Amino acid sequence: MSNKIIFSGVQPSGEIHLGNYLGAITQFVKNQDSYSSIFSIVDLHAITLPQDPDLLLQRSREVLAIFLASGLSHTKNIIFKQSEVPEHTQLSWILSCTARIGWLNRMTQFKDKAGKNRENASVGLYTYPILMAADILLYKATHVPVGDDQKQHLELARDIAHKFNTDYKSNFFILPEPLINKSSMRIMSLRDGSKKMSKSDISDYSRVLMTDSNDEIHKKIKKAKTDSMKMPDSLEEAESRLEINNLLNIYCACRNQDKKTTIASYASKEISVFKKDLAESIISVVEPISMETNKLLDDHNYLDKVLSEGALNARKISRKNLSELYALIGMIKR
Numbered sequence: 167m168s169n170k171i172i173f174s175g176v177q178p179s180g181e182i183h184l185g186n187y188l189g190a191i192t193q194f195v196k197n198q199d200s201y202s203s204i205f206s207i208v209d210l211h212a213i214t215l216p217q218d219p220d221l222l223l224q225r226s227r228e229v230l231a232i233f234l235a236s237g238l239s240h241t242k243n244i245i246f247k248q249s250e251v252p253e254h255t256q257l258s259w260i261l262s263c264t265a266r267i268g269w270l271n272r273m274t275q276f277k278d279k280a281g282k283n284r285e286n287a288s289v290g291l292y293t294y295p296i297l298m299a300a301d302i303l304l305y306k307a308t309h310v311p312v313g314d315d316q317k318q319h320l321e322l323a324r325d326i327a328h329k330f331n332t333d334y335k336s337n338f339f340i341l342p343e344p345l346i347n348k349s350s351m352r353i354m355s356l357r358d359g360s361k362k363m364s365k366s367d368i369s370d371y372s373r374v375l376m377t378d379s380n381d382e383i384h385k386k387i388k389k390a391k392t393d394s395m396k397m398p399d400s401l402e403e404a405e406s407r408l409e410i411n412n413l414l415n416i417y418c419a420c421r422n423q424d425k426k427t428t429i430a431s432y433a434s435k436e437i438s439v440f441k442k443d444l445a446e447s448i449i450s451v452v453e454p455i456s457m458e459t460n461k462l463l464d465d466h467n468y469l470d471k472v473l474s475e476g477a478l479n480a481r482k483i484s485r486k487n488l489s490e491l492y493a494l495i496g497m498i499k500r
């Protein structure tokens with residue numbers, strides 16, 4: 167194992183979709199042999215927006231089942247639920263004394279999620295990026311695989327780490343680097359090529375779920391919004407047509423195929439022909455994962471046990487790091 171440490175988190179706030187899989191989970195799996203990796207199901211982040219308690223518990227298990235079904239090993243990596251490791255919230259408080267209000271005010275995800283009625287958003291939604299910084303810094307993670315939408319939060323984590331180190335004249339925190347997969351960094355909604363595919367979109371047709379049946383995938387791709395032209399015949403043309411460009415990106419990511427080659431093989435063909443092949447390409451990725459996920463979800467006890475073992479291992483690191491930090495900031499004797 168190298169001395170690089172990966173940390174990433176996924177919210178159990180909705181069902182895992184193809185954007186999560188291609189943007190984040192494939193990277194987790196790819197890196198698990200070369201890095202020592204820690205993955206968290208961040209249920210404390212999820213409650214920054216209202217959640218049904220029973221559903222939240224079930225969705226946390228579902229995220230774990232999808233991780234395992236995607237090939238993520240719970241013995242090679244540490245996989246745990248954020249709420250089972252109290253050091254995250256403890257560190258979050260300390261870091262909220264380092265972070266500046268002006269920094270949080272720049273966060274675009276808060277602006278998007280809070281919408282027009284900002285005064286009525288939860289304080290947790292506003293300080294969300296500080297808890298995320300705590301997740302990462304608690305384990306002194308060096309690399310954070312995320313989709314492109316999380317880049318700004320990661321920069322904030324670096325700013326917090328840097329200011330903390332300067333304020334306390336130490337090099338306690340490591341400044342984490344993002345790991346972003348270029349080809350699948352931002353998978354867009356199937357209904358609107360200008361919005362990212364998201365767990366919280368009101369339309370089920372905006373996303374392909376990792377548990378969708380083959381029929382559902384065919385239906386969603388058939389209904390996916392496009393213009394009424396033929397398939398593009400150049401990269402420039404593809405990139406100027408939002409929705410078709412997104413479908414091409416999904417196709418390339420699912421097949422692990424170069425975009426120029428893909429464009430050349432469909433140039434000037436009917437979009438319906440491409441859509442059929444696209445649905446099949448997605449199914450080849452989703453079907454084995456959804457079958458395995460459903461099997462795993464039959465055994466709650468097993469999934470809960472994996473999570474509690476993960477939390478025990480995570481706490482070995484988090485306790486040690488937090489107590490060193492407490493000594494540094496004058497909470498306990500050095």
Ligand code: AMP
Nearest residue numbers: 177185186189190312313351352353363
């Ligand atoms: P979330 O659904 O917000 O918990 O995101 C979990 C992970 O998936 C994060 O690393 C995100 O950056 C990534 N992600 C979420 N939505 C997308 C998307 N539409 N395209 C690519 N990556 C995404």
Ligand code: TRP
Nearest residue numbers: 173174175176177208211298301
């Ligand atoms: N904010 C991330 C998202 O919505 C989830 C997350 C929480 C995370 N803590 C993290 C991602 C730490 C990476 C590292 O996608």
